[in-house]
Amino acid sequence: MKFAIIQRLLLGFVLIIAVIVLNFFLLHAAPGDVVDAMLAEAGGGDEEMAARLRASYGLDQPIYIQLVKYLGRVLTGDLGHSFYYDDSVTTLLLGHLPTTLMLTLSALVIAVVLGTLFGVYAAIKPNGFFSNFVTVFSLFGYATPVFWLGMIILLAFALYLPLFPAYGIRSIPEPETAIGRFFDIINHLVLPTFTLAILYLANYSRISRAAMLDVLGADYIRTARTKGLPEIKVIFKHALKNASLPVVTLAGLQLAQVFSGAVLVETVFSLPGVGPLLYESIVRRDFPVILGVLFGAAATTIVANIITDLIYKWMDPRIQSIT
Amino acid sequence: MIRNRAFGWVCALMFAIVATSAVVPDAKAETPVKGGTVVYLSSKIPSLNPLHSAYEVGLVTSQIFASLVRMDENNEIAPYLAESWKISDDGKTYTFNLAKNAKFHDGSPVTSEDLAFSFDIIQKHHRFGKQMFGPIESYEYPDANTLIMHLSKPHGPLLLAATTPRQLPILSKKVYGQAEDFMKQDAHKNPVGSGPFKVGDRKTDEYVSIVRNEDHFVEGLPYLDKIIYQNVQDKTAKRIGLRQNQFQLARTDSVMRFSDIKEFSKLEHLSLEEYKGIAGGAIVLEFNNRKEPLNNKLVRQAIAFAINRGQISDVLHGGFTKASRSPLPATNVFFNDRLQGYPFDVDKANALLDEAGYPKKDDGTRFELNLIFIAPPFMPDFNTLPSEFIAASLKKIGVKVKLEPLQGFAGWAKRSAAWDFDMSINWPGDKTDPAIGVSRLYVCDNIKNQAYTNTSGYCNKKVDEIFVQAAAEADTEKRRQLYAEVQDILLEEMPMLWLFDTPSLFFAHKDLFFPSYGTAENWDVMYWKKAQN
Numbered sequence: 001m002k003f004a005i006i007q008r009l010l011l012g013f014v015l016i017i018a019v020i021v022l023n024f025f026l027l028h029a030a031p032g033d034v035v036d037a038m039l040a041e042a043g044g045g046d047e048e049m050a051a052r053l054r055a056s057y058g059l060d061q062p063i064y065i066q067l068v069k070y071l072g073r074v075l076t077g078d079l080g081h082s083f084y085y086d087d088s089v090t091t092l093l094l095g096h097l098p099t100t101l102m103l104t105l106s107a108l109v110i111a112v113v114l115g116t117l118f119g120v121y122a123a124i125k126p127n128g129f130f131s132n133f134v135t136v137f138s139l140f141g142y143a144t145p146v147f148w149l150g151m152i153i154l155l156a157f158a159l160y161l162p163l164f165p166a167y168g169i170r171s172i173p174e175p176e177t178a179i180g181r182f183f184d185i186i187n188h189l190v191l192p193t194f195t196l197a198i199l200y201l202a203n204y205s206r207i208s209r210a211a212m213l214d215v216l217g218a219d220y221i222r223t224a225r226t227k228g229l230p231e232i233k234v235i236f237k238h239a240l241k242n243a244s245l246p247v248v249t250l251a252g253l254q255l256a257q258v259f260s261g262a263v264l265v266e267t268v269f270s271l272p273g274v275g276p277l278l279y280e281s282i283v284r285r286d287f288p289v290i291l292g293v294l295f296g297a298a299a300t301t302i303v304a305n306i307i308t309d310l311i312y313k314w315m316d317p318r319i320q321s322i323t
Numbered sequence: 324m325i326r327n328r329a330f331g332w333v334c335a336l337m338f339a340i341v342a343t344s345a346v347v348p349d350a351k352a353e354t355p356v357k358g359g360t361v362v363y364l365s366s367k368i369p370s371l372n373p374l375h376s377a378y379e380v381g382l383v384t385s386q387i388f389a390s391l392v393r394m395d396e397n398n399e400i401a402p403y404l405a406e407s408w409k410i411s412d413d414g415k416t417y418t419f420n421l422a423k424n425a426k427f428h429d430g431s432p433v434t435s436e437d438l439a440f441s442f443d444i445i446q447k448h449h450r451f452g453k454q455m456f457g458p459i460e461s462y463e464y465p466d467a468n469t470l471i472m473h474l475s476k477p478h479g480p481l482l483l484a485a486t487t488p489r490q491l492p493i494l495s496k497k498v499y500g501q502a503e504d505f506m507k508q509d510a511h512k513n514p515v516g517s518g519p520f521k522v523g524d525r526k527t528d529e530y531v532s533i534v535r536n537e538d539h540f541v542e543g544l545p546y547l548d549k550i551i552y553q554n555v556q557d558k559t560a561k562r563i564g565l566r567q568n569q570f571q572l573a574r575t576d577s578v579m580r581f582s583d584i585k586e587f588s589k590l591e592h593l594s595l596e597e598y599k600g601i602a603g604g605a606i607v608l609e610f611n612n613r614k615e616p617l618n619n620k621l622v623r624q625a626i627a628f629a630i631n632r633g634q635i636s637d638v639l640h641g642g643f644t645k646a647s648r649s650p651l652p653a654t655n656v657f658f659n660d661r662l663q664g665y666p667f668d669v670d671k672a673n674a675l676l677d678e679a680g681y682p683k684k685d686d687g688t689r690f691e692l693n694l695i696f697i698a699p700p701f702m703p704d705f706n707t708l709p710s711e712f713i714a715a716s717l718k719k720i721g722v723k724v725k726l727e728p729l730q731g732f733a734g735w736a737k738r739s740a741a742w743d744f745d746m747s748i749n750w751p752g753d754k755t756d757p758a759i760g761v762s763r764l765y766v767c768d769n770i771k772n773q774a775y776t777n778t779s780g781y782c783n784k785k786v787d788e789i790f791v792q793a794a795a796e797a798d799t800e801k802r803r804q805l806y807a808e809v810q811d812i813l814l815e816e817m818p819m820l821w822l823f824d825t826p827s828l829f830f831a832h833k834d835l836f837f838p839s840y841g842t843a844e845n846w847d848v849m850y851w852k853k854a855q856n
Contacts, residue, residue: 032733036740036774040732042376043752044763044775045450056504084377085527086370086511095527151559159563166567167560172362172530172551270555272528280367285733 005306012302019298020074020291024067027287033059034083034285041284057083070291079295080288084281089292092277097259097296099169100266100273102189104258107196112251114197115204120240122205123212134205141202150195150268157191164191167270192269196262203250211243218242245316252308256301259293353836355850358548361835364561364573365552368531371522372511373492374448381489383552385844386533387428388492388516389540391419391438391485394600394841398656400482404433404493404517404540414477414797421468425540427495428521433540435462435470440496442472448505454759455484455491477797480756483656487755487842493517519545519847529554539847546850568592571832578830580704581640587830596837598827603652604752606705608694608713608820611745613780616681616690623817624665625675630716631667636823639708643828647821650813651761654824655753657806662814664821672720689721696748697735698728706748709822713746736774749819751775755842757806758794765818766790781818 035053039045054060058069073080079089122131158166165171169188175181215221216239224234263275270276274293281289365379373384392408395401402408405419425433439462446452446459458478463471474481485491498515502508513522519539523532532551539545553570555561561578564570565587575584575595588595610617610626617623632646648664651657676682681689694713696706707728714724724746729735738744754760763769767782786809793805831837834855838848 030733031729031737032731034733036736037731037733038376039450040736040774041378042450043750043754043760044773046453047771047773047776049448049450049452050773053506056506081507082369084369086372086375086507087527092527151557154557154559154563158560159566162567166563166569167555167557168529168553170529172532172553268557268560270557270560272526272554276528276556280369283731283733 008302008306012299012306015302016295016298017071020071020295021067023291023294024070024287025063027285027290028063030285032285034287035059037284038084070288074295079292082281082286082289084284084286085289089288092289093274093292093296096272096274096277099271100262100275101258102185103192103196103266103271103273104262106189107193107200107262108251108254108258110193110197111200111204112247115201116208116240116244116247118201118205119208119210120212120235120243122209123216124235126213131209134209138202138206141198142206144199146195146199146264147268149198150192150265153191153195154268164188169271188271192262192265192271195268196265200254204247207246207250208243211246212239215239215243241315245312248308248311248315252304252311255307256304257297258304259297259300353852355546355836356852356854357546357850359546359851359855360549360551361547361571361832361849362551362553362569364564364570364577365531365554366556366577367528367554368525368552369527370511371514371525371531372506373488373494373514373516374445374450374506375511376450379552382844383531383533384492384514384516385488385518385842386520386545386550386846387514387518387522388488388494389425389518390488390491391493392482393845394486396840398600398840400486408482410797415474417472417474417481419470419472421470422540423468425517426538427498427517428515428536429495429498430538431495431497432467433493433495433517434467435464436467437496438470438493439464439472440500441491441494444494444499444505445491449490451484451490451754451759454763455480455756477795479794479796479799479802480758483756484759487844488516488518489842489844490755520550523549541847545847547846550846562587565593565830566590568832571835572837573830575828575830576702576704581643584643584828585641592833593830594833596829596831596839598829598839600654600827600839600841603654603827604750604825605647605652606709606822606825607647607749607751608709608822609744609747609749609779610817610819611742611747611779612782612818613742614745616679617692617745619679620816621675621679622681623820625672625679625720626717626722627665627817627820628668628675629672629720629722630713630820630822632664632822633667635709635712639712640704640823643826644823645826647824649810650765650821651757651806651810652753652824655757655761656755657757657803659807659810661807662810664814665817669719676720676722683721687721688723691723691725692717692745693725693727694746694748695727695729695735695738695744697732698730701731705750705825710748739774739778740772742772742778742780747778749775749778750825758790762790762794765813779818781816783812783816786812 035050039050058066070080082089082092085092118134122134125131154166157163165188169185171184175184221234221239224238259274262273263279266273266275267279277289278293368379368383369377370380371384373388389404391403391405392400393403404422404425406422407420409418419438421433421435421438427433442456442459446456458474458476459472460475461473465471495515498510499505519536520533521536523534525531530551530553532549534549535545535547555564558578565573565578579587610623612618636642636644636646645653646664649659649662676689683689694710696710699707710726714726717724729738739747751764752760764777765781766777766787769777770780789805789809793802796802796805829837834852836850836852838845
């Protein structure tokens with residue numbers, strides 16, 4: 001088992017190198033570089049100046065040398081320097097990551113718990129009003145573009161019913177006490193978290209409803225019932241445990257996206273997360289930052305997959321090894 | 324009962340306060356309140372390097388750094404960090420006397436050495452360093468507050484270029500002189516200037532706050548205690564914040580398009596302010612002067628006659644822009660007020676194209692041209708909208724236009740730099756002095772593979788001569804005549820069509836005095852007309 005994890009990590013390492021190389025060439029195929037973007041934004045400048053900037057950023061060298069240098073730096077744990085932010089990419093990522101993780105992880109937890117409960121309830125009474133409601137709601141969540149949903153939620157709960165702030169992660173000035181600051185951040189995260197959760201939730205309720213319907217017809221459920229077990233125990237202990245494998249699969253997939261999967265929600269609610277950092281850097285052709293974010297996303301995916309496999313094994317002992 | 328009576332008194336008292344406060348401000352409307360905070364609706368402020376390319380970075384650093392001189396209410400050059408200055412008769416020696424009480428935020432005095440250091444850094448690292456301060460050759464330091472500067476030749480734009488901290492931030496040699504590469508150093512995280520405000524605190528991609536510099540060398544300034552630059556990305560959130568008075572100052576174009584401004588101006592707590600200072604811009608339709616048929620002057624003139632630019636400004640932009648009348652924006656110091664630009668005349672346009680030898684073919688077309696511009700969501704009022712209008716207008720004179728929207732500044736700059744276009748929507752900006760921001764677009768030796776140089780490939784020796792002469796002329800009146808002459812020639816030869824002058828519009832809280840003169844960034848003289856709670 002330990003060996004298997006090490007093997008997976010090694011494979012992941014090779015994969016990450018491949019991702020970096022691929023991204024590097026893809027980025028350099030895009031028209032224009034950061035110096036073009038900066039000079040154009042500022043309304044021009046002279047040629048010598050541009051040449052000096054390119055030399056200072058190492059952009060004047062042939063692309064393969066740039067790649068080798070970049071890979072060498074990444075291996076020593078240095079993700080490079082952002083041209084646009086005048087800061088190291090590692091610092092930038094670490095600064096933007098907490099917001100994104102708070103948002104995506106809480107949305108994921110809310111979605112998994114609520115979505116599964118909705119699905120279970122809908123499966124118990126497949127033709128009831130609530131079951132139909134879950135189906136419609138799921139379709140709605142599944143089909144709605146996230147920026148539109150975010151905008152509507154913003155208008156509803158920040159403008160017409162001004163319960164929550166419309167932008168940012170904290171108030172200025174910040175509350176004085178630590179508890180005050182904590183609740184201030186929670187307050188700012190409510191709307192974006194629920195926007196993202198509604199989107200995720202749709203999938204979980206649909207999948208768990210289908211899986212539960214499947215499992216509830218199985219022989220061992222009938223056995224459990226005839227044993228005289230209380231219905232609640234039958235549902236949650238016997239049925240749900242088996243029915244939740246697809247939920248875990250989906251959660252694992254989404255866990256892989258926690259790093260950069262909330263670009264739109266973060267943009268709509270002006271959160272200082274990884275998403276807007278990525279977007280801005282693409283517009284400015286700030287390659288080190290883009291590569292850094294993609295690197296983080298690839299690493300998260302690999303780790304998330306390993307975690308998912310471990311949970312599988314715990315939930316269903318029939319799955320013997322994670323390889 | 325007692326409680327009720329007390330309540331009645333409180334009510335009466337409150338009424339009295341409200342009543343008096345409603346009357347008093349009118350009586351002394353222009354007495355600045357000292358103190359208060361303004362929250363400015365900003366976009367991202369990635370760095371605090373005074374030479375960073377992002378517009379909003381300059382809005383912050385212009386408060387932190389002081390310039391050498393500045394523009395007063397009448398848009399005349401006035402003393403600032405330099406108390407006085409003298410220019411020798413041959414225009415080759417400048418003597419500046421610095422304000423004796425001027426200090427950097429770390430407490431050290433601003434000396435003539437710092438000034439010379441700043442000129443050197445700007446000359447080398449600023450995007451227009453050479454055009455602004457290129458001819459500076461050597462310095463003398465008679466004492467700590469006096470700098471004598473020797474130029475290799477007279478240089479017209481020097482003082483005008485020194486009016487804004489965007490172009491000449493005075494830097495501390497002690498703080499900024501250590502780093503090998505000025506553009507890459509830690510000092511940019513915590514800048515030290517001698518301006519009216521100091522850096523307060525800063526959270527990347529969230530906000531930057533600046534606070535009053537109590538030791539500012541101008542007595543009594545700044546008025547405000549604090550300015551917060553709050554980054555908001557989403558337009559819906561920006562509008563909500565503006566409605567709820569969470570921002571007291573915002574650029575209109577960061578929030579909405581021209582068509583929505585009128586609706587928003589109805590909000591009671593906001594007023595619409597137009598900045599009337601000297602640095603302006605214009606959107607131009609650049610022609611590739613090398614390529615057939617645009618290498619023919621008559622064709623370029625025909626296109627100019629065929630586009631109803633008044634309609635773009637008055638109808639599509641709701642009157643917020645003005646049709647350009649000359650190669651210089653009307654706000655420029657050297658704008659020739661006599662000029663009116665090309666009128667709208669389709670018949671004339673058709674006649675010119677016939678004369679140029681491009682008659683209508685059987686299908687009603689004459690030739691096809693492509694037009695490059697930056698794709699939405701980047702400022703559609705200045706890019707997509709005029710492009711589509713131009714395509715429709717030129718169709719009427721038989722010119723087919725192929726629209727080519729490009730992704731972002733970088734995508735557009737690449738094509739522009741490669742001269743790979745027939746027509747291009749360009750937004751160069753005049754950078755206060757024509758010798759800095761205008762001549763670069765027309766002179767032969769600036770035909771380069773880089774955006775915002777003379778990418779149109781226009782070349783006229785006479786124009787070159789006048790631009791060189793005007794830059795090396797110290798006398799403003801003589802310069803005015805030279806620039807008037809060059810405006811006439813350019814208007815006739817039409818290397819590019821100057822579409823419309825772009826305004827700088829701000830929403831400001833109605834109780835906030837917004838200084839609309841100078842360079843749009845003298846926020847030390849911004850003040851509350853009455854105290855806000």
